[in-house]
Amino acid sequence: MDISKKRIPPREKPQMVPHAVNGESGLLIVDTTWGKIQPIKVAENVLTVGEMEVHEFQENGPQIIDSRTSDFYEISTIPGAKNIPHDEITERMDELDRSSPTIFFCNGPQCPQSPTAIRNLLSAGYPPEKILYYRGGMHDWITLGLPIDGGL
Numbered sequence: 001m002d003i004s005k006k007r008i009p010p011r012e013k014p015q016m017v018p019h020a021v022n023g024e025s026g027l028l029i030v031d032t033t034w035g036k037i038q039p040i041k042v043a044e045n046v047l048t049v050g051e052m053e054v055h056e057f058q059e060n061g062p063q064i065i066d067s068r069t070s071d072f073y074e075i076s077t078i079p080g081a082k083n084i085p086h087d088e089i090t091e092r093m094d095e096l097d098r099s100s101p102t103i104f105f106c107n108g109p110q111c112p113q114s115p116t117a118i119r120n121l122l123s124a125g126y127p128p129e130k131i132l133y134y135r136g137g138m139h140d141w142i143t144l145g146l147p148i149d150g151g152l
Contacts, residue, residue: 030139047131054103064105
């Protein structure tokens with residue numbers, strides 16, 4: 001049986017990014033009902049990374065790409081991330097720095113936006129060793145209490 005069939009049914013109005021509980025510092029509302037769970041390994045020869053690797057990239061300067069649509073990016077993102085939406089990635093490949101790997105992320109483990117961007121890049125001939133996948137995305141980043149750019 002497909003694991004997605006075991007999940008709580010989707011809400012009428014899904015909330016894809018965790019939101020702060022008004023007046024309660026560090027307390028978040030997380031909607032677990034949206035999306036489809038993505039695999040840990042998005043593609044052959046593409047490494048999946050966690051928060052520690054994302055933090056290291058923030059400190060050392062290689063690119064971090066928020067592959068969500070701009071409406072999500074404008075609300076909040078990981079500090080230092082550049083927005084290239086998944087549906088624009090192949091047209092904007094020249095904006096990627098091929099001299100070092102780039103981390104791609106989206107809304108989280110149930111979001112298909114960064115996996116779609118990565119697959120599109122690979123189909124366009126982008127080297128898999130230059131792609132890193134942060135599967136946790138904004139969902140895990142926010143729920144771990146890590147800093148964001150934008151409101152929450």
